[in-house]
Amino acid sequence: MILIGQYDSPFVRRVAVAMSIYGLSFEHRPWSTFSDAPQVSRFNPLTRVPTLVLDGGESLIESDAIIDYLDELAGPQNALYPPGGPARRKAMRICALSAGVADAAVSLFYEKVFHREPSEALTERRREQIARGLDALEAERKATTTPFWFGARPGHADIMVACALRFLREAHPTLFDASARPALAVHAVRCEGLPAFRDHAQAFVPPA
Helix, strand or coil: CEEECCCCCHHHHHHHHHHHHHCCCCEEECCCCCCCHHHHHHHCCCCCCCEEECCCCCEEECHHHHHHHHHHHHCCCCCCCCCCHHHHHHHHHHHHHHHHHHHHHHHHHHHHHHCCCCCHHHHHHHHHHHHHHHHHHHHHHHCCCCCECCECCCCHHHHHHHHHHHHHHHHCHHHCCCCCCHHHHHHHHHHHCCHHHHCCCCCCCCCC
């Protein structure tokens, strides 16, 4: 399999970390949707990442669809989502919240990069979305007593939260205060210390 995209994207990194935890081998092509757009568009007509190219040539697009396929490969006993019921719904909610935070952070970055005068209304809305999402995640994590959200092993919820937090802290350093959200800060440190995270990381460096 081939994973397309750079690890400074929280969504590409999410897929890479999950594949590592599953023990799935893959070729990584760190293509940019801007500088490498022709190569990316060969596999994804939307010119977006992550894109996962299967051994038979089929391309999967969007991280949720890719994660669903990876869980299918792993089987229900090894999948990184709980098998069903309230735990599964909770895990999917956490993933949706953290993916929403990451999406808002990416949008906020591009708003500053591509507009000489960024929209104040859109900027404020994105900041509010990030803050409310982080508040909800902090409350959820604070109420959890296990090392990871659903036990002793990291799952998709843990991965997506940690990837979102790293991107947010690097792209918008002022928007995450570790002292105000200590449970999330501890969670990020715990995840980033794992080999799957250390081996699939790329610092996000905003242009000067």
